[in-house]
Amino acid sequence: MTRQMSWIALIGTFMIAAAFGIAVIREPARQAEASAALNTALIVEGTDLYAENCAACHGASGEGIAAYPPLTTTVSMDAQTVYNTIERGRYNTGMAAFGVDEGGIFTGMQIQSLVTMLQADTWDTVAARVAELGLTPPQIVVAEIPAETVALVETLPDGAALSTGLTVYAENCAACHGANGEGSALAPALNTDELRIRLSDADIARIISEGVPGTLMSSWSSALDAAQQQGVIALISRWGELNAAGVSLPTIEAAPLNMSPQAVANGQRLFDLLCTQCHGIDGYGSPIAPALNNQTFLSTTPDAAIQAIIAGGVSGTVMPAWSGYLSDADIAAIAAYLRSLQPNAPIVAPAQP
Ligand code: HEC
Ligand code: HEC
Ligand code: HEC
Structure with missing residues (x-):
């Protein structure tokens, strides 16, 4: 009896040890599975965050738009540098700080999702998701501003400021607000009578310097100096005069489909x-x-x-x-x-x- 008990106890001990052993052996495999699942979840979240917050400047497939750089190169960048760039932004550029601690909208986990997605190099899926959400940026960029247009603008009162404003606008704002301020799927029109009635110069100045938190409209206070901000404020508040004078910026559209x-x-x-x-x-x-x-x-x-x-x-x-x-x-x-x-x-x- 006692002898049988001890056998059972011994077998029991073996079974526990064996089960434990299997668990120990299986642990790395389970961890690998769990981390693959987490990675996929981060990529899915990062893709949506990218579509909503970044594609407007960096392009639906990370190809970059006009003056905004491509992000296809981030795959070979150091992950911490990519993280810091998104969290803190790049001083003196259109790249705003997105981290909550820096006045932005993203938690550390959300920034981590973006970094994981950027380094997973899944741009085809990203572009498809951006299209699915209806957020594909209009492929319209402003061509060079012709010399005649600059000359025409400079004949208007305080024309130098307006011409600075036009350059600043073409380089920084047209991708979202349209080549001639007509607006796009991403951002409202800036060339309307309605806007000029609703917003004073001080209101426009505040929006440009502070941005509109939680939207694609970021703060431009560090990217643009005082003269550039004054110029683009003058442009927006006097767009009616420019229209009356026949000023219109030429656009170039993305290469059309070959329909041969x-x-x-x-x-x-x-x-x-x-x-x-x-x-x-x-x-x-x-x-x-x-x-x-x-x-x-x-x-x-x-x-x-x-x-x-x-x-x-x-x-x-x-x-x-x-x-x-x-x-x-x-x-x-x-x-x-x-x-x-x-x-x-x-x-x-x-x-x-
Ligand atoms: C308003 C336009 C704009 C938006 C929106 C924007 N960026 Fe940027 N981003 C820039 C500009 C401009 C730069 C280049 C800064 C510089 O000159 O160093 C940049 C640079 C970067 C870089 C560094 C690239 C490199 O090669 O060094 C990363 C990473 C980046 N952005 C990620 C993002 C992510 C992620 C989002 C969305 C959460 C985002 N950006 C939204 C304008 C933008
Ligand atoms: C195995 C079946 C299958 C094959 C093969 C397939 N598709 Fe699809 N496709 C689908 C389904 C299902 C959807 C709808 C997805 C959804 O619910 O949004 C779809 C959606 C689409 C859409 C978007 C339609 C919309 O209304 O938004 C396009 C464009 C498209 N497919 C093109 C193609 C082309 C081009 C090919 C061949 C190169 C192709 N598909 C092959 C199943 C297929
Ligand atoms: C990445 C896209 C994007 C870029 C680039 C951008 N904006 Fe905006 N802008 C927006 C969005 C989106 C809004 C609407 C915000 C809201 O919902 O209130 C907005 C709003 C505004 C408004 C307020 C419009 C109104 O009717 O209240 C002004 C003024 C403005 N932007 C000026 C600028 C200027 C000047 C630049 C360039 C220096 C610029 N924006 C660049 C996306 C952008």
Whole structure:
């Protein structure tokens, strides 16, 4: 009896030791799994934060816009430097401090998500998510300000300040507020009578120097010196005079899609091969995937967004990311093919069997 007990006790001890041993052996694997899951969660969060707060300046795929630098290089930067840059900003530039301790809006964990996402190099997915949220920045940048325009502006009263303002505006504000202050999906118009009635020069000065916390409008007090701020305030409060004098800044748009018959035919060939099994013959849709050959989709989705969706797929659905299989030129050709369907596309997608 006693002997049997001790056997049971011994076996019990072995079992506990064995279980413990297995747990010890499994621990690193479990930790690796847990840290991979955490990493994915950080990347997903970082992607949304990026779409909402950074894409306007750094581009939907981190390619940089006009004077704003690309972030595709951050993958090889030291993580702590990337973290510090986002938390504290870069003094004397348009890069604001985003950390809560520095007057910004992000907690340490949110900044960590951004760093993880930037260094994971998942730009195709990011661009697709930015497009999905409708935040793809307008690909319009201001071209050089022509000498005639500068000369014309300088003939107006206090023209030197206005011409400084125009340069500051073209370099720093046009990406969000539009080439001629007409506004964009990202930021309100600045050239309206309504704004000039609502905001005094002092109000405009305050918004430019303090920014509007919690929005894309950051503080420009360290990026712009006093003369530059005075110039851009003069520009906004006197935009009516500029319009009356016929001043308008030229814009250059992103390279348009190549709509040549060869490109469209190549796009159609790829579409028939790779996309019809889900999106239906000629893109009319199927029970698996939505119609692409319809006015609603084609008229509300810019070329850049169509290409971004094809390249990056739609997360959480069966829509694959094609960037690994297709070249940029092939993706552009498919977008050209879809665009070529627009003139004859039905208003609403017909119901599919
Ligand atoms: C208003 C425009 C603007 C916005 C919005 C903005 N940035 Fe920047 N960012 C800049 C500018 C300008 C620089 C370059 C600063 C310099 O000259 O050192 C910069 C630089 C950076 C750098 C350093 C890049 C390098 O190569 O050294 C990082 C990292 C960065 N930004 C991340 C972000 C993140 C993340 C967000 C969103 C949370 C963001 N930025 C939002 C304008 C912006
Ligand atoms: C990254 C995008 C972005 C950039 C760059 C930017 N702004 Fe803004 N701006 C905004 C947004 C968004 C708002 C609206 C904020 C809000 O919701 O109140 C805004 C608001 C404003 C307003 C107030 C408009 C109103 O109707 O109340 C002024 C004035 C302004 N910006 C001036 C500027 C100037 C001058 C520059 C360049 C030095 C600039 N902004 C650069 C995004 C931007
Ligand atoms: C395995 C099925 C499948 C294949 C193959 C597929 N897609 Fe998709 N696609 C989907 C689904 C499902 C959605 C809808 C995702 C959602 O719910 O937002 C979608 C969405 C899209 C959208 C966005 C539509 C919108 O209304 O926003 C585009 C553009 C698109 N696909 C293009 C393509 C192209 C081009 C190909 C071929 C290179 C392709 N897809 C192949 C399943 C597929």
